[in-house]
Amino acid sequence: MSEHLQNTITRIQARNHVEVEEFRGEYTVFVDPEKIQTFMLELRDQHDFNICMDVTAVDYYPQETPRFHVIYQLYSMQHNVRLQVRTRIDGNHPKLDTVQGIYASANWKEREVYDLFGIHFTGHPDLRRMVMPEDWVGQASILMKS
Amino acid sequence: MTDIREVSVDELRHLVSDRAMSGETMLLNMGPQHPSTHGVLRLLLELDGEVVVNVIPDIGFLHTGVEKTAESKNYQQAEVMTDRLDYLNPMGNNLTYCLAVEKLTELDVPPRAQAIRVILAELQRISSHLLWLGTSALDLGAMSMFLYCFRERELVLNIFELVSGQRMMTTFIRPGGLWRDVPVEFEATVRDFLKAMPRRIKEYDDLLEKNEIFLDRTKGIGILTKEDCFQYGLSGPVIRGSGVAHDLRKKQPYSGYDLYDFDIPTHPEGDVYARYRVRVEEMTQSLRIIEQALNKLPYGPVRSNNRKYVPPPRSEIGVSMEALIHHFKLWTEGFTPPAGHVYVATESPRGELGVYMESDGTARPYRVHLVTPTFVNLQAVPVMSRKHYIADLIGIVGSIDIVLGDADR
Numbered sequence: 001m002s003e004h005l006q007n008t009i010t011r012i013q014a015r016n017h018v019e020v021e022e023f024r025g026e027y028t029v030f031v032d033p034e035k036i037q038t039f040m041l042e043l044r045d046q047h048d049f050n051i052c053m054d055v056t057a058v059d060y061y062p063q064e065t066p067r068f069h070v071i072y073q074l075y076s077m078q079h080n081v082r083l084q085v086r087t088r089i090d091g092n093h094p095k096l097d098t099v100q101g102i103y104a105s106a107n108w109k110e111r112e113v114y115d116l117f118g119i120h121f122t123g124h125p126d127l128r129r130m131v132m133p134e135d136w137v138g139q140a141s142i143l144m145k146s
Numbered sequence: 147m148t149d150i151r152e153v154s155v156d157e158l159r160h161l162v163s164d165r166a167m168s169g170e171t172m173l174l175n176m177g178p179q180h181p182s183t184h185g186v187l188r189l190l191l192e193l194d195g196e197v198v199v200n201v202i203p204d205i206g207f208l209h210t211g212v213e214k215t216a217e218s219k220n221y222q223q224a225e226v227m228t229d230r231l232d233y234l235n236p237m238g239n240n241l242t243y244c245l246a247v248e249k250l251t252e253l254d255v256p257p258r259a260q261a262i263r264v265i266l267a268e269l270q271r272i273s274s275h276l277l278w279l280g281t282s283a284l285d286l287g288a289m290s291m292f293l294y295c296f297r298e299r300e301l302v303l304n305i306f307e308l309v310s311g312q313r314m315m316t317t318f319i320r321p322g323g324l325w326r327d328v329p330v331e332f333e334a335t336v337r338d339f340l341k342a343m344p345r346r347i348k349e350y351d352d353l354l355e356k357n358e359i360f361l362d363r364t365k366g367i368g369i370l371t372k373e374d375c376f377q378y379g380l381s382g383p384v385i386r387g388s389g390v391a392h393d394l395r396k397k398q399p400y401s402g403y404d405l406y407d408f409d410i411p412t413h414p415e416g417d418v419y420a421r422y423r424v425r426v427e428e429m430t431q432s433l434r435i436i437e438q439a440l441n442k443l444p445y446g447p448v449r450s451n452n453r454k455y456v457p458p459p460r461s462e463i464g465v466s467m468e469a470l471i472h473h474f475k476l477w478t479e480g481f482t483p484p485a486g487h488v489y490v491a492t493e494s495p496r497g498e499l500g501v502y503m504e505s506d507g508t509a510r511p512y513r514v515h516l517v518t519p520t521f522v523n524l525q526a527v528p529v530m531s532r533k534h535y536i537a538d539l540i541g542i543v544g545s546i547d548i549v550l551g552d553a554d555r
Contacts, residue, residue, distance in 0.1 A: 023486040
């Protein structure tokens, strides 16, 4: 584990309630969905994670509640480290605050998650379908597990 | 059959300025079928005369649901779909997918397979850049470039046909190594290519570097600053054309890229011309990598011996009972990696290609997500093209090297 990542995790653990997981040398932090914006802002401004490579989600229905995990892949250009941020969202009217004001790259990525998982990003300026047709009828969110 | 819902202007109301509503600016639809969109990309343009006020890209015309389909295939089968994503970079896509599977299963890849992977991935980068150079120069009116670039691309595709029997959808790189060893003619064929290419690259330079029209239409067009690049998460030649020396082959080496000596070409201007220069110089660097890899190509097996994940060679099946059982098990059930999730990223010709893979301990991936460079880079088109002429928009869209199969998945 790189020194920067170690410091980051120690410092964010001191200030927030987060769980940290390690698998194959990759570090994941779990945060509360309510705090996602402040947490991302903290990571970007205080810990140099200046790039958000990806936003995606995984559906754990029916074996887990809350059923969705939204996953952010952050990258720090300066320190050359990656960090995965996860948050758990309930399947009943799933919604989460947008981070597109913090990372512009999240704009389309969140639209894609909205399109394929049906998760609403509150505060998103342009929440339309991304890859599915606008007149799509059928299963509303195709990547949901049934 | 349900009626096709008509999408009204009101739904796009928040995307265009008030001037469009009063009729002061014009809304114009470009694509999805347009020769300069390299596939099926629709751009909704807001124009003030000939000047672009805003661009609203609309993608998804090639959406094939790869991520969903992968959930119902086993790990070997799902790899085949990665060829079809970014159809100009099948070797690189296979490589990224296999690296993700290998990280999940902790498979070791023999050194010979690593070196051949690097050679093939770099050949693929050259072929992709050649196609980009040909088509984007064609967009700007340089017709002959297209013919020359396709002539050289043919040489690379012939090498792929030689090693895998396929020209484009190769699926040659497999989890744990390669499908099979390369034939004996491989080295000589690649060396012929290495010998021919530097002169050809010089020819391209001669054709474009002194071409006033090409220079006028690329210099100072579509400028991206470093901050834009970070905000939009851009990568690859686009970010290197803005002066950021970021290349995953150097920064987070995979497949033994750290064994080779090569430079990262960067240009600080951030315009279409800088991106063109970066790609042309990258071709020369790729030739360097291929030459080094060929010179120290080790001998040995090309597949891992871990029979839990990698099928045994055909020659063993006839003489070994265990090999037959492994073969049968692997091709009927597939293999079962431990539960967990990994994110692997490689440097594709277009930028960072990432694979997020999650396993729940069964033979099928629980979730495969592909982080594709075109999807990310397309998002920056509006930033690049505002206040430029509509004719320059063609050059700007061309300069980020879009492959719509890559964006839509």
